[in-house]
Amino acid sequence: MYRILAFLALVSALLAEGNFRLFLKDGTHHLVREYSVQGDRVRYYSVERSDWEEIPAELVDLKRTEKIRQERAAEEKDRRAADQAEETAEREIRKEIERIPVEPGVYLPDGEKITALTASEMKVTTSKGRKVLQVLAPIPIIPGKGTVEVDGERSKTILPMDRPEFFVRVGEELRFSIVRMKPKKGARIVENLQIIPVANETIEERDEVPVFRHQVAPDLFKLWPQSPLEPGEYAVIVFREGKVELQVFDFARR
Numbered sequence: 001m002y003r004i005l006a007f008l009a010l011v012s013a014l015l016a017e018g019n020f021r022l023f024l025k026d027g028t029h030h031l032v033r034e035y036s037v038q039g040d041r042v043r044y045y046s047v048e049r050s051d052w053e054e055i056p057a058e059l060v061d062l063k064r065t066e067k068i069r070q071e072r073a074a075e076e077k078d079r080r081a082a083d084q085a086e087e088t089a090e091r092e093i094r095k096e097i098e099r100i101p102v103e104p105g106v107y108l109p110d111g112e113k114i115t116a117l118t119a120s121e122m123k124v125t126t127s128k129g130r131k132v133l134q135v136l137a138p139i140p141i142i143p144g145k146g147t148v149e150v151d152g153e154r155s156k157t158i159l160p161m162d163r164p165e166f167f168v169r170v171g172e173e174l175r176f177s178i179v180r181m182k183p184k185k186g187a188r189i190v191e192n193l194q195i196i197p198v199a200n201e202t203i204e205e206r207d208e209v210p211v212f213r214h215q216v217a218p219d220l221f222k223l224w225p226q227s228p229l230e231p232g233e234y235a236v237i238v239f240r241e242g243k244v245e246l247q248v249f250d251f252a253r254r
Helices: 002-017 063-098
Strands: 018-024 029-038 040-048 051-056 104-112 111-115 122-126 129-133 144-150 166-169 175-180 180-183 186-194 201-205 211-217 219-224 232-240 246-253
Touching: 018 063, 018 104, 040 122, 040 166, 063 211, 122 186, 166 232, 175 219, 186 232, 186 246
Parallel strands: none
Antiparallel strands: 018 029, 029 040, 040 051, 104 111, 104 166, 122 129, 122 144, 144 186, 166 219, 175 232, 180 186, 186 201, 211 219, 232 246
């Protein structure tokens, strides 16, 4: 029964799209499906009465009828083109989503190829020394300032495009962004830390790039910079808000 009602509703909608107003010179109109001028008469199919009728041509405002009809046709054409473009874009996104692995991570599409970026090993450097940072595990609270770093002055992942698009698959409690890394001898700084043990607080300072985020599935997002990236060292970071718990997926723009 539901399918029959849905079909009838669709048919009614399609039929309604072809209806238009036949305007009369007294300001009224008839809702018609089509019409033709035959001598001094206008013959039209009345939608209201589902039958053919005639009216003297001198009573019909043909100029207004055709003007509004053409405007509506142009609007309808633009709407259908926009709908078709949206459907095409959605199909392409669905195809792309199906190619993204189900495991959490950061993925870079390049044509038919999907590359999974590798999380870098991070280290926390403070006045007390250097310590390897476990993936998505909080750092020990050490008073003073520090930095989160990755080894090496240059990333092995070099991207030729200036506005790369990434897919990020994460859990609900995690956040993600793109940061610009600061060079340091033998390393790159992901973020600066100010650790306040009395307040049990760690202030994280990072150079975030303005980005667009678009959710394409419950746990899958598309991420890309708002403006072209200048040459330099960057990273997609996945982190827990308010904690020094993060993953770093570094790349370079040459």
